[in-house]
Amino acid sequence: MRLLIACWHRGLVGGSEHYVRILIPELLARGHEVGLLYGYEIEPGHATVDPPDSGLPAWCVAGLGVEGALRAIADWSPDVSYSHGSNAPDLEEALIARYPSIMFAHDFYGTCGTGTKCHSFPRPRPCSRTFGPACLVLHYPRRCGALNPVEAWATYRIQSRRQAMLPRYDAVVVASRYMREEVGRHRVADSRLHLLTFPMSAASPDVEPDGIRPYTNRIVTIGRLTALKGAHYLIQAIPGAERALGCRLTLDLLGTGPEEHRLKALARRTGVAARFHGWVNGATRDEVMRGADLLAVPSLWPEPFGLVGVEAGCLGLPAVGYAVGGIPDWLIAGESGELAPGDPPTVEGLTTAIVRALSDPARHARLRRGAWKMSRRFTIEAHMSRLGPLLSAVATSRA
Numbered sequence: 001m002r003l004l005i006a007c008w009h010r011g012l013v014g015g016s017e018h019y020v021r022i023l024i025p026e027l028l029a030r031g032h033e034v035g036l037l038y039g040y041e042i043e044p045g046h047a048t049v050d051p052p053d054s055g056l057p058a059w060c061v062a063g064l065g066v067e068g069a070l071r072a073i074a075d076w077s078p079d080v081s082y083s084h085g086s087n088a089p090d091l092e093e094a095l096i097a098r099y100p101s102i103m104f105a106h107d108f109y110g111t112c113g114t115g116t117k118c119h120s121f122p123r124p125r126p127c128s129r130t131f132g133p134a135c136l137v138l139h140y141p142r143r144c145g146a147l148n149p150v151e152a153w154a155t156y157r158i159q160s161r162r163q164a165m166l167p168r169y170d171a172v173v174v175a176s177r178y179m180r181e182e183v184g185r186h187r188v189a190d191s192r193l194h195l196l197t198f199p200m201s202a203a204s205p206d207v208e209p210d211g212i213r214p215y216t217n218r219i220v221t222i223g224r225l226t227a228l229k230g231a232h233y234l235i236q237a238i239p240g241a242e243r244a245l246g247c248r249l250t251l252d253l254l255g256t257g258p259e260e261h262r263l264k265a266l267a268r269r270t271g272v273a274a275r276f277h278g279w280v281n282g283a284t285r286d287e288v289m290r291g292a293d294l295l296a297v298p299s300l301w302p303e304p305f306g307l308v309g310v311e312a313g314c315l316g317l318p319a320v321g322y323a324v325g326g327i328p329d330w331l332i333a334g335e336s337g338e339l340a341p342g343d344p345p346t347v348e349g350l351t352t353a354i355v356r357a358l359s360d361p362a363r364h365a366r367l368r369r370g371a372w373k374m375s376r377r378f379t380i381e382a383h384m385s386r387l388g389p390l391l392s393a394v395a396t397s398r399a
Contacts (some may be wrong), residue, residue: 001032001395004078005049006095008039008087010060012047015307016084016106020049020197024056026380035076036149038071039087066091071226074098079395085109089161096168100394104173107304110162111116111186113155117325118228118301125344126154126302126324130185131163155289163187170394173387175305176326185332196387199380200310209316209368212361218250219354220292220317222308223299225257227354230322231299232263233347237298238257238272240351248273251296252288254280289317293364294357296332297321300345305329309337313375318367320353336374337367 005024009017027034038051040062050056059069066088073095081099084106086092095101103109113135116128120143127144129135134328139152142323146152163290167187174180175198184193201338219238223229242249251274253263260276267274277288289295295312297303302325307328309319321327321343329364333339338357340349359362 001393002025002035002077002079003032003036004037004081004095004099005084006037006081006086006092007049007084009042010036010038010040010048010050012049014106015305016104017049018201018307018373019104019106019199020084021047021051022201022380024049024054024315025051026335028054028382033266035059035073035078037073056152059090061091066094070094070098080391082391088342089158089165092165096165100170100396100398101171101172102171102183102390102394104175105166105179105183105304108182109165110157110159110166111182113139113152113159113231115155115159116145116228119144120227123344124228124230124300128341131159135381165227167192168395171390173390176329178302178326178329179304188372192252194386194390196376196390197382198305198307198310199383200307200314204373205314205372206316208372209365212365213368215247215293215358215361215364216291217247218292219250219294219296220252220254220288222254223297224255225253225259225263227259228301229259230300230301230345231259232266233300233345233350234296234298235266235270235272235274236347237350237354239270240348241354241358244351244355250275252277252292254278254285254288259310286315289315292317294337294354295319296350296354298345298350299324301325301329302342303327306311306331310375310378312320313371316368316372318357318364318371320350320357322350330378332370332374335367335370337371341380347353 007020024034027310034056036056036058043399059072061069078099081095081101083103111131119125119127171192172188173194173196180195238249244291254277257280289312295317297309297319305326319331319337322332322345324337338353340353
């Protein structure tokens with residue numbers, strides 16, 4: 001089968017690009033031909049979604065223009081277009097019209113005017129509205145996104161256009177039960193909506209944790225330091241957890257972002273022992289996680305999935321986080337970690353979850369084993385067992 005992978009970023013920007021990087025070798029190994037359509041060139045030396053020296057046919061929209069890219073793709077003649085988001089609606093509409101098409105809804109593509117699915121005022125909490133004109137009315141009272149009216153209107157128009165395209169796809173793929181419900185509320189028929197287990201990287205997992213190990217009293221959180229990622233809630237939750245547990249905790253933050261300076265100041269004010277590592281390579285990240293007792297995923301917005309929790313589970317590291325978005329698909333309370341209520345998320349709720357996870361060494365050992373077993377569900381083999389038949393079905397759907 002000849003498969004066109006369409007993604008806007010060729011570099012490894014986020015979760016969708018890492019997914020494409022995992023997927024392409026699997027498709028090639030199964031005998032498929034793969035072509036790559038991407039939005040713009042990146043600086044030489046940066047990691048890309050297509051494996052080095054793969055020799056894939058590839059087309060850049062910025063270099064060829066929309067019409068030039070469409071002509072080149074027509075010459076190649078794909079059997080299926082598999083899209084992972086685009087900033088060129090004209091190109092996306094043309095691909096849907098010309099080829100059997102699948103969209104992987106990695107985020108709130110066409111289902112939210114800002115892409116965060118979260119209100120910020122009077123406090124952060126997930127939004128459950130169906131995207132539509134009323135979102136414009138609530139945009140400022142709820143502080144949903146940009147306060148610049150020109151920017152807010154431009155974003156709304158783009159998302160409206162994307163929403164109109166969603167039902168035209170032959171299939172829409174999602175990675176969590178939450179996203180299946182969210183996309184299903186936006187005119188995508190159940191018969192075209194497919195929940196597939198999201199694959200983690202091909203890295204070998206650690207051996208299954210066995211027995212009780214001494215606490216290190218370290219908690220790690222990984223991600224971009226933005227307000228909706230909730231690191232400020234986590235820092236405020238640490239002192240209460242220390243009092244309840246009767247020990248001093250250390251917080252390792254892996255990542256950078258616009259909130260970094262505020263978070264450092266907050267840690268000083270609250271007396272939290274916080275270490276800011278910045279972005280680190282994979283080996284260093286795994287070393288930090290192996291030395292921690294808990295992964296904290298304090299996202300205040302509804303993460304569509306939250307792959308970092310599965311990757312931590314591979315190393316026998318349980319998690320705590322809010323019950324928002326796709327996180328409960330892998331963070332199962334009392335089994336792979338502990339959940340805090342997410343609507344609305346509170347500092348007190350996160351404190352209680354941390355205390356539950358660390359108050360009993362035997363329980364913590366069970367959580368470590370449960371997190372490791374949970375991660376075994378999210379393999380590329382499990383993903384391909386569902387995606388392969390779907391690709392074949394879509395390829396013949398317009399015959």
